Structure formats: C-alpha cells, structure tokens
Amino acid sequence: xxxxxxxxxxxxxxxxxxxxxxxxxxALLYDRYAPDIHRYAARRLGDGAADDITADTFLTAFRIxxxxxxxxxxxxxxxxxxxxxxxxxxxxxxxxxLRALARTGRDPVAESWVELADSRVTAEAAQAALAxxxxxLSGGDRHVLLLVAWADFTYQEVADALSIPVGTVRSRxxxxxxxxxxxxxxxxxxRVTDIAEATIHG
Amino acid sequence: MxxxxxxxxxxxxxxxxxxxxxxxxxxxxLDSAASGGRIRRLRxxxxxxxxxxxxxxxxxTVSATLLVGGGxxxxxxxxxxxxxxxxxxKEVLLNAAVMVEDDPVPRPGxxxxxxxxxxxxxxxxxxxxxxxxxxxxxxxxxxxxxxxxPGMMPDAENSWFLPGPGPHEVEEWSPFGNPAAxxxxxxxxxxxxxxxxxxxxxxDDQGKxxxxxxxxxxTSAESSETPEEHAFRALGLxxxxxxxxxxxxxxxxxxxxxxxPGIKASRVIDGAGRETxxxxxxxxxxxxxxxxxxxxxxxxxxxxGQQWTAGKDSPASGEGTGDGGKIVAEDGVSWKKGDIFMAExxxxxTLVAKDHERP
Numbered sequence: 001x002x003x004x005x006x007x008x009x010x011x012x013x014x015x016x017x018x019x020x021x022x023x024x025x026x027a028l029l030y031d032r033y034a035p036d037i038h039r040y041a042a043r044r045l046g047d048g049a050a051d052d053i054t055a056d057t058f059l060t061a062f063r064i065x066x067x068x069x070x071x072x073x074x075x076x077x078x079x080x081x082x083x084x085x086x087x088x089x090x091x092x093x094x095x096x097x098l099r100a101l102a103r104t105g106r107d108p109v110a111e112s113w114v115e116l117a118d119s120r121v122t123a124e125a126a127q128a129a130l131a132x133x134x135x136x137l138s139g140g141d142r143h144v145l146l147l148v149a150w151a152d153f154t155y156q157e158v159a160d161a162l163s164i165p166v167g168t169v170r171s172r173x174x175x176x177x178x179x180x181x182x183x184x185x186x187x188x189x190x191r192v193t194d195i196a197e198a199t200i201h202g
Numbered sequence: 203m204x205x206x207x208x209x210x211x212x213x214x215x216x217x218x219x220x221x222x223x224x225x226x227x228x229x230x231x232l233d234s235a236a237s238g239g240r241i242r243r244l245r246x247x248x249x250x251x252x253x254x255x256x257x258x259x260x261x262x263t264v265s266a267t268l269l270v271g272g273g274x275x276x277x278x279x280x281x282x283x284x285x286x287x288x289x290x291x292k293e294v295l296l297n298a299a300v301m302v303e304d305d306p307v308p309r310p311g312x313x314x315x316x317x318x319x320x321x322x323x324x325x326x327x328x329x330x331x332x333x334x335x336x337x338x339x340x341x342x343x344x345x346x347x348x349x350x351x352p353g354m355m356p357d358a359e360n361s362w363f364l365p366g367p368g369p370h371e372v373e374e375w376s377p378f379g380n381p382a383a384x385x386x387x388x389x390x391x392x393x394x395x396x397x398x399x400x401x402x403x404x405x406d407d408q409g410k411x412x413x414x415x416x417x418x419x420x421t422s423a424e425s426s427e428t429p430e431e432h433a434f435r436a437l438g439l440x441x442x443x444x445x446x447x448x449x450x451x452x453x454x455x456x457x458x459x460x461x462x463p464g465i466k467a468s469r470v471i472d473g474a475g476r477e478t479x480x481x482x483x484x485x486x487x488x489x490x491x492x493x494x495x496x497x498x499x500x501x502x503x504x505x506x507g508q509q510w511t512a513g514k515d516s517p518a519s520g521e522g523t524g525d526g527g528k529i530v531a532e533d534g535v536s537w538k539k540g541d542i543f544m545a546e547x548x549x550x551x552t553l554v555a556k557d558h559e560r561p
Contacts, residue, residue, distance in 0.1 A: 019235075023234075023235035023236070024232060024235045024236070026231065026235060027228060027231055027232055030224075030227070030228050031228075034219075034224050034227065034228070035218045035219055035224065036218075038218070038219045038223070038224065039216050039217065039218050039219070042216050042217075042219075043213045043216040050219070051223070051226070051227060054224070054227050055226070055227035055230050055231070058227065058231050059230060059231060059234055062231060062234060062235065063234075063477075064477055067475055067477070085501045085502070086501070088502075089301065089502070091304075091305075092304060107213065109213060110213050110216075113215075113216060113217055126208070127211075127212060130208055130209065130212060131212065134209070134212075138306070139306075145206075146209070148206060149206050149209035149210045149212075150209075150210065150213075168561055177205050177206065180205040180208070180209065181205050184205065184208065
C-alpha cells in the first residue's frame with residue numbers, strides 16, 4: 001500500500017541516477033519539489049507565471065540530469081538554481097510588480113492569488129519601501145536575498161544553486177541587506193542583524 | 203526586526219498549489235520522459251587526458267529528439283527551444299538578441315578592473331609551449347605551473363607558465379580604462395573601455411552595424427579571408443573581446459551576425475561541462491577547413507566562449523600501429539577531424555574594484 005514514502009526512500013541523487021535508464025522515475029523529484037518551486041515562482045512573478053516556470057524548471061532539469069553532481073544528496077539547490085535562471089529571464093515583469101507595490105502600496109503579485117475582489121489590502125509604507133529596495137537590486141543580489149528569505153537556503157545551498165562561491169553569496173547578501181536596511185530607514189551599519197552570525201562568532 | 207525577517211514576510215501568504223494544479227506540468231515531464239529520455243551519463247572528463255596521449259574531444263551534438271518542451275509557452279524562450287539544430291542559427295541569434303537587449307547596462311568606472319576566469323585549451327601546445335599567466339602576489343602557483351625563465355619575456359618574474367594543451371584555468375585582471383592602449387595608434391589594441399564604448403555607440407540603424415564593426419576589426423593586408431569570414435570573425439570578436447556584457451550593443455551584433463550566410467547552430471556540451479548553443483561557420487578553403495564556433499548560454503543568450511573544430515586530422519594522427527594503437531606525433535600533438543583543437547571558455551567575467559581582487 002503506497003502512502004507516505006518509507007523512511008529509506010531514495011535520496012535525490014539516487015532518483016536522478018536511476019532516471020538515466022528509467023526516465024519516468026524523474027517524476028519523483030517533481031512530486032517532491034514542484035509545490036515549493038511553484039510557490040516560490042508565484043511569489044516572485046505572480047500566480048499566472050508559476051505553472052510555466054515550474055514545468056520548465058523540471059523539463060530543463062530532466063534534460064540536463066546527467067550532469068547533476070551525484071555527490072550531492074539533495075537536488076533542491078540545483079532545481080532552485082534552474083528556476084532562478086528562468087525567473088531571471090522575466091526580470092522586467094518582476095521589477096514592474098515590485099515597483100507597483102512600492103509606488104501604490106498595492107501588490108499585483110499578491111493579488112494574483114487572492115480570489116476575492118474585495119480582498120485588496122494596502123501594504124504598510126514599510127513594505128512598499130521594501131519592495132522598492134528589492135526592485136532596485138541587481139538580478140544576482142535579488143536571487144541571493146530571496147533564496148535565503150523565501151526558500152530558507154543556507155549560504156552553501158545558495159552557492160550550489162547559483163554556482164557561485166560561498167564568499168560571493170555572503171557579500172551579495174550583505175549588500176542586499178544594506179540596501180533594504182537603508183530603504184527601511186535604518187542606516188546604522190554596526191547593528192548586528194544576522195542572529196546566526198552573531199551566535200557563531202560568539 | 204532584522205531585514206531578512208522583513209523580506210520573509212513579503213508575500214508570505216503565497217499558497218502552495220494542490221495536486222490538480224501541478225498535474226499538467228507533471229504530465230509534460232512524463233511526456234518528455236516517454237519520448238526517449240534515456241541517455242548515457244557523460245563520462246569523458248577530457249581534463250584528465252595525459253600529456254602526450256591523444257586528448258580526443260568531440261563536440262557532443264545532441265540530436266533534435268532530445269529537444270523536448272515546446273516553445274509556445276507564453277514565456278521568453280530559452281535558446282534550447284529553437285527548432286532543430288541545423289539551419290536555425292539565424293533564429294538562435296535573433297532570439298538571443300531579444301533575450302539580452304533589455305538586460306541592465308552596466309556603468310563601469312574608469313578605475314575599475316575587469317576580472318575574467320577562463321578555461322583555455324590548445325591541442326597544438328606540447329610540454330614546451332603553453333600559456334602564460336599572471337602571478338598573484340602572495341599566492342601559491344596553480345597546479346602544474348612552472349616559473350618562467352627570467353628574461354624570456356618582459357615581466358617574466360611576474361608570470362607563471364602552464365605547459366601543454368590544457369585545459370588550463372586562467373585568471374586575468376585588466377584595468378577598464380587603459381590609457382596606454384587608448385593612446386596607441388595600433389588599430390587592434392583597444393582598451394576594455396573603448397570596446398565597451400564602441401558597443402554602446404553602435405547605431406540604431408541595424409543596416410549600418412556590420413560596416414562599423416568591420417572597420418573596428420579590419421582585415422589585415424596579408425589575410426585571405428572572404429567577406430563572410432571577415433564578418434563572422436569581426437562580429438564574434440566584438441562579443442569575445444567585450445570586457446563585460448554591453449547588452450544593447452550585443453543585441454545589435456547578434457542581429458548582424460544572423461544575416462551571415464553559412465552559419466549553423468548546434469547544441470554542444472562545452473569542455474567545462476556546460477550545455478551551450480554553438481553558432482558555427484566553416485572557414486573557406488574547402489572541405490578540410492576548420493569550423494569556428496561561438497558558444498552561447500541557452501538560458502541567458504550571453505556569449506560564453508569560442509572553440510574551433512578540426513576539418514581534418516592533424517598530420518601525425520590516424521596512423522595505426524596494427525594493434526589498435528595510434529602513432530602519436532613526436533611532440534605529442536595530435537587530433538582527429540571533428541575534434542575541438544582550440545577552445546576559450548569564459549567561466550566568469552565581472553568588474554572588481556582593484557587589481558587581483560576576486561568577486
């Protein structure tokens with residue numbers, strides 16, 4: 001009886017390896033990650049774009065699956081990296097949505113998944129300012145910030161997803177945070193904002 | 203609250219899709235799996251080829267049947283969605299132009315530096331020839347590097363020598379504004395700033411773009427290249443030499459290149475293992491002529507390198523020893539027809555604040 005997968009379920013690398021000979025097995029990865037990727041794409045580009053972004057992410061991943069580094073157990077960074085690339089191609093759409101929120105306080109992206117006509121919510125001034133700051137980031141900085149904030153990636157996972165060194169992830173995130181902080185009106189550069197970092201460095 | 207938390211709250215009410223919503227995408231995946239998705243894992247790691255042995259590198263051209271996922275999705279197409287490899291080079295270049303032309307235009311400062319990291323391969327290099335790279339103060343030499351003989355060339359003591367065909371990974375730093383190059387009368391010696399500026403100044407009238415580029419990179423008096431070869435080489439030089447991408451100029455260059463007769467597109471896994479779209483053209487000189495290919499990143503449309511494939515075997519290869527072996531030239535240099543004998547792949551190119559800084 002199939003229900004929840006048993007505890008010994010194959011890790012992503014095993015699924016991908018097996019899919020080389022039995023391609024349909026790749027659908028296991030779809031079942032595992034499509035919901036999160038769909039939500040992430042919707043959050044960045046709106047509900048209407050999420051279906052295609054999700055489908056194309058997995059089709060692309062499937063096409064290039066022989067190059068997946070099977071030393072990595074999890075395919076999540078790899079898949080998000082492909083999605084980020086596809087999302088990046090619609091950069092103008094993304095920036096337009098963020099700027100609309102910044103300018104008017106109404107978020108066309110958030111409204112795309114709200115069904116009720118009278119559920120339009122006006123964002124607080126701070127959120128609007130935040131949207132403006134995120135819109136003004138470079139594509140690379142925005143990918144890093146939103147993978148951390150919206151997909152809960154660690155620095156290493158972001159590095160794997162975007163194929164950049166961990167040091168670059170760190171510097172891009174710091175830069176993005178600085179700009180967000182400035183937009184929110186807090187320009188004290190010495191304030192510790194990363195609780196994880198503060199703990200690590202004692 | 204810290205700013206990451208603040209960002210987390212933005213659009214936090216985005217819903218998770220249900221199964222029904224995801225079903226069509228899942229079906230598309232299964233359809234492509236059913237249409238022959240079985241492939242061999244690429245095993246050839248050409249970087250481990252021993253010096254002196256035949257480092258046979260063949261362009262892995264993927265057939266059209268693996269091009270799954272339709273192009274009509276209502277989103278900006280990846281170059282992988284171009285219809286079939288042969289005869290579609292024009293379409294690939296026009297699509298690439300659309301992909302890049304709206305990218306943000308960088309505004310480099312004259313005092314900034316360009317950092318590039320490339321993988322270079324040249325089959326005609328043996329143990330006594332190779333690539334010269336810059337020595338970074340305070341750092342160990344890369345694996346396989348030898349010091350240069352003092353006096354062998356200017357700046358020898360600030361250089362390492364990487365012998366053999368490679369592939370070698372090479373890092374380079376150059377100042378964006380280079381007054382010496384800019385002052386020089388040497389026609390081809392442009393600073394990164396001059397090239398970047400030239401690209402930005404290309405005329406909006408697409409018909410005038412090729413002429414400008416041909417004058418920027420003219421044919422030398424001794425060269426026998428045909429007008430089409432000149433055009434393909436000069437336009438390609440524009441995007442190979444551009445220090446960082448000038449997207450408006452690049453789009454115009456792509457559109458001009460799309461009009462050159464004889465160009466062909468193919469899907470190629472490059473020496474760095476990246477899936478690329480190659481736009482190639484056979485040089486003139488008959489069926490033995492080599493093919494020059496420019497490699498584009500299918501996801502962004504940006505140029506990522508160039509390579510040459512051989513039109514015929516190199517002089518010493520192809521002679522059998524009778525036991526399945528092959529005679530290798532005395533100097534260890536050989537390739538077969540169809541092999542990539544030279545490649546320059548751009549792994550990274552970006553602006554940094556100063557010399558020897560890495561991004």
